[in-house]
Amino acid sequence: MRNKMRKAATIAVASGLLLGAGAAAPALAVSGSPPGVAHSHQASGPRADEAGVVHRVTAFWDQYKSAVLGTNPVMNPAEVRGEFLTPELNAELDAWAEANQADPVFRAQNVPADRTVRYEGSGMGYASVVVTQYWGDGSTNDVWYRVPLDGSRIAGLQDPPV
Template sequence: MSHRTKVRGAVVGVCAVVLLAGPGLLSAPAQAGDRTAPNAVAETRASKPVAQVTRFFDQYLEAVNGTNPNMNPTEVRNEFLTPQLNARLDAWAEANDADPVFRAQNVPQSRDVRYEGSGAGHATVVVTEHFGGSTIDVWYQVPLSGGRITDLRDAPQ
């Protein structure tokens, strides 16, 4: 087979792929580091809930520490959590004599946030709170469609 025949075959193959792929192939160019479509969709699905929980946790931590000049802890909770969740957290705090968000009597020194999965229209995001030598996992539930955090619980047993 000649070089010209090979090139012609490659061009025909590329044209066939473009025609079969449709207009999606010609949409916005891929960004550096983009992954395959299923991974990109999962990553996008995960990024918003993780960002929302991270913003909430960090603003709440600053408010508890007195370094959030704009809001106190109650105001942060009211902005990010549903009223139903806030009521449950108030009851939990009273029953456990501890901060209902941190699930502890003291303030964590640092935190890690990870996407755990999604189902039934909600994402699960886990915050691992670091208290010196110990950690606590707190599980958050966030609607995939956006909106306020709907649940916050201790790690499943």
């Protein structure tokens, strides 16, 4: 299991670097890092499954942003979503986009300037990963991802729980 996660994390890092997506898959860092760097709630260091899910969400977000901006030389936004997300989640996001007239991943009509990614916790085979998006006007918003710990495709994406 750890080898599978390590391989998935390595692939996510490599694919992000090959696509020139900037800080494609940063290591988990301590709080207080600048935008674009992930955070962990554990001072003793992340476990392999935590790092794997954070890397997977980071790779998805960075490749998706690149595709939306037209700078991803390999995939368009639909192809990025198809590679990283379950078909069920893709259908939910299509419905959300139609209902809200906005990008379903960024949850807005424009593209964020930057992001941080942090592990929020896990249970019942899934992890919660939070992407905080930074906008040009200084505002932020959080998007929560539901990620299987077994290395399969991202299964959920939603606004913060209320």
